[in-house]
Amino acid sequence: MAKRIALVTGGMGGIGSAICKTLAEAGHTVVTTYSKPGREQSWLADIHGLGCHDVYAYQCDVTDTDACQALVAKIHKDHGPVDILVNNAGITRDVSFRKQSKDDWDQVLRTNLDSVFNMSKPVVDSMTERSFGRIINISSINGQKGQFGQTNYSAAKAGMHGFTMALAQEVARKGVTVNTISPGYIATEMVMAVPEDTRGKIIANIPVGRLGKPEEIASLVSYLASEQAGFITGSNIAINGGQHMM
Numbered sequence: 655m656a657k658r659i660a661l662v663t664g665g666m667g668g669i670g671s672a673i674c675k676t677l678a679e680a681g682h683t684v685v686t687t688y689s690k691p692g693r694e695q696s697w698l699a700d701i702h703g704l705g706c707h708d709v710y711a712y713q714c715d716v717t718d719t720d721a722c723q724a725l726v727a728k729i730h731k732d733h734g735p736v737d738i739l740v741n742n743a744g745i746t747r748d749v750s751f752r753k754q755s756k757d758d759w760d761q762v763l764r765t766n767l768d769s770v771f772n773m774s775k776p777v778v779d780s781m782t783e784r785s786f787g788r789i790i791n792i793s794s795i796n797g798q799k800g801q802f803g804q805t806n807y808s809a810a811k812a813g814m815h816g817f818t819m820a821l822a823q824e825v826a827r828k829g830v831t832v833n834t835i836s837p838g839y840i841a842t843e844m845v846m847a848v849p850e851d852t853r854g855k856i857i858a859n860i861p862v863g864r865l866g867k868p869e870e871i872a873s874l875v876s877y878l879a880s881e882q883a884g885f886i887t888g889s890n891i892a893i894n895g896g897q898h899m900m
């Protein structure tokens with residue numbers, strides 16, 4: 655398999671860490687971003703300790719268009735052009751719409767959706783010029799079906815797939831694929847932050863009978879990033895234990 659350069663936004667969370675590890679194990683150079691300094695050294699020590707030595711972390715606010723452009727230029731200088739972009743950074747501000755503030759809306763839309771523009775823009779021309787690229791957007795089951803308390807998050811996550819379908823058509827002939835993955839409820843801190851009784855009711859409605867594992871998402875990312883996945887583009891692939899079937 656060709657060694658590629660992968661950029662994974664927000665790679666220090668549950669799903670992001672698994673994606674970084676899996677792409678590194680597949681032989682790629684992996685760069686991830688973090689928004690605030692604090693835990694990057696221990697995260698890097700952990701992943702290097704697993705034998706994934708070609709993994710790097712750079713600070714970048716994914717809501718800041720200029721900062722994202724500067725990050726991609728720095729990655730190019732330090733490692734080379736980005737071949738694989740995984741738009742994974744995301745936050746929740748769960749609250750019913752009647753109580754939702756403009757700030758709850760803006761923070762979620764900027765982090766989950768504007769970031770997709772901010773990161774895709776500086777990598778896409780170079781991908782098309784080199785006739786290879788993979789853009790993988792990590793959306794959510796709740797962008798497909800909606801969720802009480804998540805008008806902001808569901809709107810942003812549905813928007814990601816609209817972006818995927820449009821850009822996929824624009825770059826398909828240039829060797830660049832653009833896909834969405836829509837995870838269901840995965841055992842991460844984000845899901846553990848859902849109140850326990852609510853979480854219990856959600857798990858009871860997952861036909862497979864459990865939360866998903868971050869590694870299950872990471873394996874699909876790794877496949878979509880590979881040469882073999884070149885005929886998959888504009889897709890929205892659900893991994894949700896059967897909770898929502900389309």
Ligand code: CAA
Pocket residue numbers: 746748749750751753793794795796801802803804807837838839840844845848849852
């Ligand atoms: N369905 C129907 N009614 C609900 C409800 C639900 N899920 N949750 C609350 N209600 C009802 C309440 O019982 C209450 O009714 P009454 O007024 O009759 O008492 C009313 O709605 C208002 O409830 P709250 O005032 O408690 O609403 P809130 O604004 O505080 O919000 C909430 C509650 C925080 C949204 C809570 O429902 C919640 O956390 N829900 C889970 C949201 C969720 O699944 N988030 C996913 C996070 S993980 C993730 O996002 C990753 C991913 O991609 C899958």
